[in-house]
Amino acid sequence: MTDTAGQAPKPVALSLQGLSRQFGTFKALDSVSLDIEEGEFFTIVGPSGSGKTTLLRILAGLDQPTAGRLLLRGADITKMPPNKRPTAMVFQSLALFDHRSVGENVEFALKMRGRPKAERHARALELLDLVQLGHDYHARPVTQCSGGERQRVALARALASDPEILFFDEPLSALDYRLRKTLEVELRELQRRTGRTFVYITHSLEEAMVMSDRIGIMRDGGLVQIGTPAEIYGRPGDRFVARFMGEVNIFELNKGHLTAFDQNLPAGNRFMTAVINGHMVVRPEMLHPVQPEDGGVQFDVTVTEVFHLGSRVQLHLDSVAGQLVAELPASSPLRAGQTVRFGFDPALAHCVPE
Amino acid sequence: MNQQRLGLLFMAPVALFLLVGFVSPIVIVGWYSLMEPRSFELTTVFTLANYRTAFTEGYEAPFFxxxxxxxxxxxxxxxxxxxxxxxLHALAGRGAAVITALIAAPIFISESVRLFGMSLFLMPGGGILAGTLRTLFDVNxxxxxxxxxxxxxxxxxxxxxxxxxPVLLGVALIPPDRIDAARDLxxxxxxxxxxxxxxxxxxGLVIGGLLAFVLCIGANAEAAILGGQTVTVLxxxxxxxxxxxQDWPMGAALTILVIAMTAVFVFPALARLDLNRLIRR
Structure with a gap:
């Protein structure tokens, strides 16, 4: 779990120290420790049931940990009620106040703090600008807004009190693909512009990759890996993380011997010494048709399926090592039913321990 | 067009029932209220004498x-x-049904029976409340x-x-995440x-409130059984x-006034109510 080495460490905004949450006998969170830096976009990724929503609710003060401490800039806020915390959350359901107008939603946090009406109104218009909604939205009922507009209202509402940290609980999951992509970029830009610390949770690693400075992968109530998107993608810590990153081919490695292909890795391969027993992670884009003289690991495959992904095609292949997945440029002439020789360069592959 | 006629046809039985059972009595009562005091005939000689009496001759107390x-x-x-x-909402699935049944059960018992039961409870001296307080705590x-x-x-x-x-129904309309969001903000x-x-x-609050209010205006058993002669209700x-x-026109005038006053409270409240929202959930 190496951080970006060499740079001066940024101040810690939020420090999670052994946070646990138990529901009866079920451990939803198991001693999660993590330092989230000032002004970073940190995303927690995990499958449903991994405890990420429980963790976020504890960070926002909506739930209490059964053990552990939560520090905001060094001050213990574990027991602080949510309305006293200088943080705000964008909910998965958005939780907009449907009985109020857009303006009243956005101004809610300021009204609760007793700010005068004129100030609230001015701030609301400012925020509508920030999330790119027209000023005429101020008087509009929330119920008349589209999905994307509601998203923006929720964001403006959370930003109203100028929170030090913003939490996001999969707010984009209900939107269609294009809108989601647009908002991912906008959210990232907003975070850059405001310089606030964003803590985002999602089950989509793709979403996390686009937006985050750092990603934490969660499984069974614990953080299994923390790193930059590039680190997570290139050097997954174990098979779970590797699989979570999308389609991968995983081959058992036994003292430099690839069991499935009954082939030894070429001499001098870095994994010969680094890992004795483990698994080799081969991304679909690393598999491609080869000539015998190309070297590397080679084997015969039969193409079973061809899926078009726009600029690329995804091939399902039958091999001695079972079903494999490869990705090639869309220009590839391969069709289902063909038998070809495929291979990969083991030097590019990544190895995870058993 | 055809469908519209079919709709009217389906509506007819209820419409007829309401006409005979609801509209016509009100028309008759309204008519009586405009007759000469102490008369028993419906004529076309109208007078507001009963209404004047209602506001001048000591009916304020029952109204009040x-x-x-x-x-x-x-x-x-x-x-x-x-x-x-x-x-109860928080306990849903964990004993809420039992508590709800306990609260609902008395509805199935005749109101006068329940009120006589209550009078035993409230009776001075040997009543359940007074007796218990005296025996256990020596309080009179x-x-x-x-x-x-x-x-x-x-x-x-x-x-x-x-x-x-109805309030329970209303509480069920509150999505818990809205409360979380408000706390967070x-x-x-x-x-x-x-x-x-x-x-x-x-x-839920409006419906519950209206139900109680309208039922209370029409209630007289409580005053009769538990109140003795202390209050005369409307x-x-x-x-x-x-x-x-034997003054039907006066009684009719008072009845019309009660209906009018009830309407003053009920209609504005109903106008604010989004029944669809309540049913959709």
Whole structure:
């Protein structure tokens, strides 16, 4: 779990120290420790049931940990009620106040703090600008807004009190693909512009990759890996993380011997010494048709399926090592039913321990 | 076009029933209220004499007690029903059904039976309440039976379930994440109640409140059984006009006034109600 080495460490905004949450006998969170830096976009990724929503609710003060401490800039806020915390959350359901107008939603946090009406109104218009909604939205009922507009209202509402940290609980999951992509970029830009610390949770690693400075992968109530998107993608810590990153081919490695292909890795391969027993992670884009003289690991495959992904095609292949997945440029002439020789360069592959 | 005719056809039985059972009695009562005092005929000689009497000859007290009693009872029931409903909602699936059944059960028992039971409870001296307090704590209380307090307790006791169930429905209309969101945005518990919970549960509160209010205006058993002679409620006054006093036009005029006053409260409240929202959930 190496951080970006060499740079001066940024101040810690939020420090999670052994946070646990138990529901009866079920451990939803198991001693999660993590330092989230000032002004970073940190995303927690995990499958449903991994405890990420429980963790976020504890960070926002909506739930209490059964053990552990939560520090905001060094001050213990574990027991602080949510309305006293200088943080705000964008909910998965958005939780907009449907009985109020857009303006009243956005101004809610300021009204609760007793700010005068004129100030609230001015701030609301400012925020509508920030999330790119027209000023005429101020008087509009929330119920008349589209999905994307509601998203923006929720964001403006959370930003109203100028929170030090913003939490996001999969707010984009209900939107269609294009809108989601647009908002991912906008959210990232907003975070850059405001310089606030964003803590985002999602089950989509793709979403996390686009937006985050750092990603934490969660499984069974614990953080299994923390790193930059590039680190997570290139050097997954174990098979779970590797699989979570999308389609991968995983081959058992036994003292430099690839069991499935009954082939030894070429001499001098870095994994010969680094890992004795483990698994080799081969991304679909690393598999491609080869000539015998190309070297590397080679084997015969039969193409079973061809899926078009726009600029690329995804091939399902039958091999001695079972079903494999490869990705090639869309220009590839391969069709289902063909038998070809495929291979990969083991030097590019990544190895995870058993 | 055809479908519209079919709709009218389906509507006909109910329309007929309402016409005979609801509209015509009101028309007759309205007509009687405009007849000469103490007459028994429906003629075309109209007079407002009964209404003048209603405002000049001491009917303020029954009006005051009925409307005031209804208002205070409704308010009390709402104040009691809110926390009860919140607790029952939180307990959903864990004993809430049992508690709900216990609260609902008395509805199936005749109201006068229940009120006589209550009079045993409130009786001075050997009554359950007074007797228990004296035996266990050596505290002597005066009589609650035959006082205005007794009437009030009876009204609250009888009408509480009618408020509780709509309020329970209203509480179920509050999505829990809205409360979380409000807390997260800096609202105190009191602010959450005022800004989020009450407005979202409003349909249930309005229906419960209206039910209690309208039922209380028409209630007379509580005053008769628990109140002794301390208060004369409106329905009692109307009944006396029709029976002992043999003054139908006066009774009819008072009836029309009650209906008008009820309408003044009911229609504005109903207009604010989004029934669709209540049913869709």
């Amino acid at each position: 007690w009925s409307l005031g009693g209804a208002a205070v009872t409704t308010l009390t029931c709402l104040l009691l029903a809110w926390p009860t409903a919140r607790i 209380i005066g009589s609650v039976l035959n006082t205005k307090l007794g009437v009030y307790l009876g009204l609250v006791y009888v009408h509480f379930p009618f408020v509780l169930f 800096g609202a105190s518990r009191w602010q959450v109640l005022r800004e989020i919970e009450l407005p979202l549960a409003l349909p 329905t009692r006054a109307i009944e006396q006009r029709f029976s002992y006093a």
